Amino acid sequence: AKKKKLLEELGESKLPYLTPADADFHHLQKTRYSKLIFRKSDTVPEELHRVVQEGFLTLREHDCFFQDLVRIKGKDFFTPVSRILIGNPGCTYKYLNTRLFTVPWPTEGCEIKYCSPQIHDACKALIKLNDYLHIEAVKALQGQNLLDTKDLKDTTAIDREQNLATSLTEKGSFSKDQSSCYIPENDYTSLNNRTSYNLTLLNYMDPLQMPYLKQEPYFGMGNMAVSWHHDENLVERSTVAVYSYSCEEGPRAAPEQELQPEESSSNQEEIWGMGLQ
Numbered sequence: 001a002k003k004k005k006l007l008e009e010l011g012e013s014k015l016p017y018l019t020p021a022d023a024d025f026h027h028l029q030k031t032r033y034s035k036l037i038f039r040k041s042d043t044v045p046e047e048l049h050r051v052v053q054e055g056f057l058t059l060r061e062h063d064c065f066f067q068d069l070v071r072i073k074g075k076d077f078f079t080p081v082s083r084i085l086i087g088n089p090g091c092t093y094k095y096l097n098t099r100l101f102t103v104p105w106p107t108e109g110c111e112i113k114y115c116s117p118q119i120h121d122a123c124k125a126l127i128k129l130n131d132y133l134h135i136e137a138v139k140a141l142q143g144q145n146l147l148d149t150k151d152l153k154d155t156t157a158i159d160r161e162q163n164l165a166t167s168l169t170e171k172g173s174f175s176k177d178q179s180s181c182y183i184p185e186n187d188y189t190s191l192n193n194r195t196s197y198n199l200t201l202l203n204y205m206d207p208l209q210m211p212y213l214k215q216e217p218y219f220g221m222g223n224m225a226v227s228w229h230h231d232e233n234l235v236e237r238s239t240v241a242v243y244s245y246s247c248e249e250g251p252r253a254a255p256e257q258e259l260q261p262e263e264s265s266s267n268q269e270e271i272w273g274m275g276l277q
Helices: 002-010 025-032 046-061 117-152 155-171 185-195
Strands: 066-072 075-087 092-095 098-101 199-204
Touching (some): 046 117
Antiparallel strands (some): 066 075, 092 098
């Protein structure tokens, strides 16, 4: 009902929106989306880009992505986006009354057999990506905590926390013998739990093969692969990390030739991204 009322009020007009290319985007991000951390592709190690993107292409070449049959308002639809869920053995993800089960990635203590070594390597690359995103999320949350409380602490306490943040980043995890530091141990445990990703949901779509996509109704953003929604299954205060990759069709290109979202041309059909309300 709220969506219908908003569309009636808008009529033929559209709501304004900003992208990272707009001058006011970063100010709006800091003041209204303070928990959003935006990173350009050139800040991520090139070797990680290479193995992850090769893993994506490997999974696609082995036909590992599948459209889901979902029911919306009593009608059955195939999702325009193809998906595969990869993560810790036994984990699941549910959306639109459809539950996906993980294809397990290589985990210590579990004997997992893959139909090809290439798929094994692709799943292992996603573990590397998750480990990297975990460390980056810890650093970001620690940095925000320091900024939020800097007026309440003296310089010595801040220096101790910054040194500890560097130490934890180098290790990639938290140790339990840090109780003498300024931040309580349970806060470290909380940060670790909030940023430890146990699965990754891979979405793939070729927009040129989907001529029947709906138009985004509120902002005039063009074709819409996934409509506006919020995930109901997220644990409160948990983090979500997103890696966006646009690839060219045809033979594999060299990594430096592969399209990144911020490097795509101005052609509307080639630009795909995510929006936050």
